[in-house]
């Protein structure tokens with residue numbers, strides 16, 4: 115079944131991305147420091163992400179907005195960037211995350227001429243760590259007590275993937 119990474123379309127994507135931005139536990143899994151009292155402004159958020167890096171919506175079956183992927187802090191000389199991914203809970207656990215990460219790596223290498231992807235993942239996010247490990251990402255270290263979710267500090271694992279042939 116089809117998956118593609120495409121540009122943000124406000125009318126189609128805003129409701130799903132709004133749900134995700136309003137999901138505080140999900141945002142803490144993304145190390146995003148959500149402010150539960152702040153209004154959710156998806157358009158402003160996406161504009162910031164697009165200005166700072168590369169942002170794409172994960173679209174399934176040519177119609178379904180399932181989440182997003184992004185690359186930030188792209189380094190021109192060293193040709194690496196930091197990966198982010200999140201799927202709406204409705205679309206998690208069915209193999210779409212793996213497909214989206216593969217599509218992202220392909221685009222990073224062929225479209226953006228990157229040679230390395232890096233990411234930070236909360237160490238207790240076993241599903242994500244398992245996924246990244248099976249995609250070839252290597253754990254390069256752990257930042258102890260690094261991310262504060264408002265009640266406790268979480269360890270964060272750093273991972274890297276050298277894009278084959280890059």
Ligand SMILES: CC(C)(COP(=O)(O)OP(=O)(O)OC[C@H]1O[C@@H](n2cnc3c(N)ncnc32)[C@H](O)[C@@H]1OP(=O)(O)O)[C@@H](O)C(=O)NCCC(=O)NCCS
Nearest residue numbers: 143199200201206207208209210211212234235241242245
């Ligand atoms: C992390 C995330 C992108 C993974 O995408 P996904 O579509 O849920 O994962 P997949 O279905 O592709 O599964 C990937 C692997 O994780 C495992 N997995 C996924 N969900 C799981 C679950 N609920 N329990 C156990 N294992 C699970 C699968 O077994 C699979 O491994 P396998 O292919 O070797 O069997 C997605 O779950 C997500 O957006 N989570 C919330 C946000 C987040 O944590 N982002 C990452 C921050 S670094």
